[in-house]
Amino acid sequence: MTNKNEMIVPLLPLRGLLVYPTMVLHLDVGRDRSVQALEKAMVDDHLIFLTTQKDVSIDDPSEEDIYRYGTLTKVKQMLKLPNGTIRVLVEGLKRAEIETFYDEEEYYSVQILTYEDSETKDIEDQALMRTMLEYFEQYIKLSKKISAETFASVADIEEPGRMADIIASHLPIKLKEKQEILEIIDVKQRMNYVINIIHNEKEVLNLEKKIGQRVKRSMERTQKEYYLREQMKAIQKELGDKEGKTGEIADLTKKIEEAGMPEHVLQAAMKELDRYEKVPSSSAESAVIRNYLEWLISLPWSKKTDDDINIQRAEKILNEDHYGLEKVKERVLEYLAVQKLTNSLKGPILCLVGPPGVGKTSLARSIATSLNRNFVRISLGGVRDESEIRGHRRTYVGAMPGRIIQGMKKARTINPVFLLDEIDKMSSDFRGDPSAALLEVLDPEQNHNFSDHYIEETYDLSKVMFIATANNLATIPGPLLDRMEIISIAGYTELEKVHITRDHLLPKQIKENGLSKSTLQVRDDAILKIVRYYTREAGVRNLERQMATICRKTAKIIVSGEKKRVVVTEKTVEEFLGKPKFRYGQAETEDQVGVATGLAYTTVGGDTLQIEVSLAPGKGKLVLTGKLGDVMKESAQAAFSYVRSKAKELGIDENFHEKYDIHIHVPEGAVPKDGPSAGITIATALVSALTGKPIRREVGMTGEITLRGRVLPIGGLKEKTLSAHRAGLTKVILPKDNEVDIEDIPESVRSELQFVPVSHVDEVLKHALLEGDAR
Template identity: 45%
Template sequence: MFKALPIQLVQEDSDDLIQLINPEQDTDLKPEDLPEELSILPIKNTVLFPGVVIPITVGRQKSIKLVKKAYQGNRIIGVVAQKNSQAEEPTIEELYRTGTVAKIIKMLVLPDGNTTIIIQGKNRFTIKDFVQEEPFLTAKIELQPEPVLNVNGKEAKALVQSLKDAASKILKLNPELPQEAQVALDNISSMSFLVHFLSSNLNAEVSDKQKILETQNITERGTLLLQYMLKDIQMLEIKHEIQKKVHTDIDQQQRDYFLRQQIKVLQDELGYDGPDKEVEKFRKRAETKKWSKQAAEHFNKELDKLLRINPMAAEYPVAMNYVEFMLDLPWEDYTTDDFDLKRAKKILDQDHFGLEKVKTRILEYLAVLKLKKDMKGPILCLYGPPGVGKTSLGRSIAKALQRKYVRMSLGGVHDEAEIRGHRKTYVGAMPGKILQNIKKSQSSNPVFILDEIDKVKSDFRGDPSSALLEVLDPEQNNTFGDNYLEVDYDLSKVLFIATANSLDTIHPALRDRMEIIEVTGYTLEEKVEIAIKHLIPKQLKEHGLKNSDVKFSKDAVIKTVNSYTRESGVRSLERKIGTLVRNIAKSVAMEEEFDKVITEETVRKVLGAEIFDEELYQGNDIAGVVTGLAWTQVGGEILFVESSLSRGKGILTISGQLGDVMKESAMAALSYLKSNAESMEIDHRLFQQYDLHIHVPAGAVPKDGPSAGITMFTSLASIYTQRKVKAKLAMTGEITLRGKVLPVGGIKEKILAAKRSGIKELILSAKNKRDIDEIEKHYIKGLTFHYVSTVDEVLKVALMKEKVKDPMKFVFSDQKAVNA
């Protein structure tokens, strides 16, 4: 309010300012004084009201031309506000239709080239129609006459007094406004000019001022203005209260400071520990630390800073926590490794059955560490399906080395600060989880498990995978920088072991820093041994039973593995054993009679009907049904590809929620089959007169990948020739349009799935033979492998000459029924 007073803006042409000094004088122009077409000057950020004098800086070319021409003539122009204050050249649509006729009192050309005009508002008008836009806006207008007002009426007098009181209150609440404004306010007796004068200086949006200008009745105009002024008063009162409260708080802080100084003197007299003594304790603790010179200098600098901070200030506990964290970190405090390799091998064998490749790698690391004491810690990544013992293997390694054990779950971590920490300047800053766990272990060389590293996420808070690059690089992690610590910390002696279910989602650069060790699933024999040696004793202990209370027969364990679990790991198997043990625990607690030996019959009774058949293979009585092999994050699985033909127009339908790669495999298989139909004795009319439907069961489960290429081709060959597929046969391999069979991954998991499902023969790409050679013999015992390079070789192995029972009879439009 009263940001600028019109009476102070003009220093010349005093005859033109008589309306400000004597506002009762008539300022209205008569219609005959106006031209038929009035030049329109758009203005932004303000609204011109009748009787008010304001300066305007003119910068637009159109506006400069308008002002110069008007100044040379009768000096009368029309002024309207623009809706969008940001628009440099407003369109006609961006202008309000109600404005004020103005007279140019003075035109000044400033040294910087800008032109400033001083104008006084006359009459309100409404634009009827725009006549021209160039070289400047011209419009036909209609004057808005001011209705006759009874200035001596009670309502008018009350409104005038209310407006003056509100304006006076605003002047008192806002000390930045000039005191001359009150004098100018007291000299105004005209209600019309008072409303316009206050509206011009109102602290409000252009749209609100325009609303006042467009209001026809002067009384209503004044009432609307009063509403806006009262809102302004409320805001100023709130601002005044806030400033008063802040001033009071500052005074309170000064008082508190003197009181604290007195308390400090009293504490010294009574022998209580003050901030100075706390700092001295920290210095003594620091003398025992084995940190670097850089860390020691930084710590002493932080202590000196702590002394300068007021103990009651908000920064004090933050600085205190930082100093304590530095002291709590185990700087170069190492546990002594146990290099008894025979003992280590015994511990690994006791805790984990199988996993020979992983155990060998761990023993190799221990052997090298025994010979070379300053060896940097390797970064191992145990990769495999859930439940195979990846995480618990880390605990066994720590036990074998007699090192501290730390585990950090990375599943769902999406904030970079979880790894690197927050900067100390942030509210609630904390160090990263890496250093927090190192502090918890109280050792600089623990076995550190980074669990589920493949499930790290990234979002707007940063990429934790990138933050892990320095942690998991033996060449860099000796100077690991945490944002909170601000000093390099040595992680090179830490034995990092990461675990993952899938390598696809791991950052490529991160994967390159780790040594990948595959931990595959277990065979039936291994699961039985794991259950007897580990799972059953563990479950008995957890359920409060002794080994003498119950015994599991080997047949019962085999039944549980085959009929109630179907996985690569043993997690589900452990749950089923837990169910059996709880049944015994209930009988013991209720003092009921029970059979102390769990047999197959007991398993069936407690666990219910078999969830899985011992052999999932479905036979070969139907044409077009072929068994394939797939890899998933939880191990290998078998899948079936089904094909069927029906009379139609040769339309191909693919279903089963397949991904793009799998659909392309189906189309490639069909294309190769069409191009080699003659050699396979397939009638070409089949492709034109019969619709083909390819389906992969378990339609709710998304499937993708190239592994099912030869499986789909064999299914198509079988349905078009109606020949049987060889019994208990499964296959995996990618197909090309030239009929080549390419190698695929996940071979070991797929073989275990095949064995679980009763498959006896497997067809693989010839290049996958190298994968078979690396697998231990007991995994592939009882399986026959056929290595192929082309799909023709696949058909020689997979398709029998014998046709299925009741083969389809194909009927073509140009002949009678034909047997396939």
């Protein structure tokens, strides 16, 4: 390969076209500068330089817009067409490179350096030519777009460089790749590059052929399936089975599309539907898939109720349905207010804790009504299998979703009020821990992707308002408790019970027993007597039963014709309910030695406990009876040790533990008792028994004791205070740290009790013991 010479010739930029040396082709020229360049070439020596534009959209290219390498060509013919363009026949002569670019007024001209291919041909050139020809022949057979005559004409070429150029001009490659071939001056390199390109094109054609065959087979299979389905429809029609599985598939498809499922669930449902279509109806698998699809269709995926956020209306509904319970109502109204401002709030997870019968479940129903949401309730009492929450896998016989998904199906919307009743009654065994499965349900950060073993696809629970109910927080695992907002509902006062009975329980029972307000009237003094002498509870469940008894007896009286109207007063209550079942008030009738009244918190609310201490000659033996738990036994030991350490200051014989056996007893022994609040009560009873000083009968007390005599705080003060009030006590001794809890106690109870906050046992004894020795 040798450089020829430098020359200056006119420039003709080409759009989307490239000319190799030795090629002859027609061009249509229409741009003014290009026409002027052609005319200049015709005047001089018919030589013109052709190069390709980098961007075909540019009408007036500059030096930067064209490739530096091109082809020096000779203009063979030039013909002006009627539309103003010029058709020209050119023949490529040599490769050339632009050295200098001249911008004339009417056209561009360039100084170029031309190149010629070497005429000598070695063995490597011959080998490359043969390979290139062989590849080109294989390519022609695969593509079937190039004629055999073209291959014959290429095979007759003897110059290696020219053969590479001609083959490149016939390949369906991009213009940029053709330009790269044009810029390769070395013939061996050019042939190697063309060989690689032909090889790649052969691979692409082979792949296209495989894809085409695959598509053809798929189309044939689809056509075959269509033909068979049409045949099946015809057979079903002849047999009178107009619907068959085909109609069922169409019906299921429509239901799936209308269910509003998320994309990933929709894809899973359609995949299962495709399986269902192929599985024979007689197969057991068919019923399993059908059942699964029915569950997917029946679940709410996008349907929801619009929250009717009207604070005044919600407050009115809550007040109509429930008397008192101010904290719970306030929390619900706060949620509504925030929801109205943000319009997007994750459902809160509330846990209503309180004794039986205080209205936890009915309160949850009222919350749903005030929110204008659907209400669904599931009971978790006695659940001990994790699958009850998460569902069973479909591989098991009789598998079904867990209670959460079942509840969502009943709710029919994605934003119901969902009540988890008796969450503290769950247990665990070898089948798993259901409370652990609830951790995902009750976590606002996780429950948007709740996974049920049966459904398999994730389900969004983030818009559900979960409300749990419990009697005792002690039995709820810590991690589960941490996910819930605890709202305590204490027992009702006597006045509240009277109000609830008059406005809610009695009208309900009158209606259920076929009576009316004109046929039965129960006066407030009668209701108060029933509360005091016929029930002993924190809630109102037994109270409602007593009202039902009165209504039934009234119905009998009216039906038998004895009376047309019944009025129940304080004096006539015994005619309906018999003799009083309970003694109103637990306060002692007189001050006694060694008997102290303690306040306790139980699962049914607050209660009072009489703690008795008796002394007998002996050797210092300490006996504890009354079915006490470990915590109360420790409290008794701590109180005993404190009294021993302070014996001299308290005026007690320092060797009393060597002279007396001490028996500490809590009556009603069959009832289990435990909790860290009996310490000061036991200590007071001990000191009273050892000093002979009576304990004031009107005093109730609660608080834990340390060995140094400090009084520690306790829980459940509201419930304990209500029990003290119910028992007729007038003074309550409580730990100093619990002073802030006094505000939670209803005003009607606070006004009738004297509260004495204490921080040391000395203060307790000062307020609880009378002076003088009653022995």
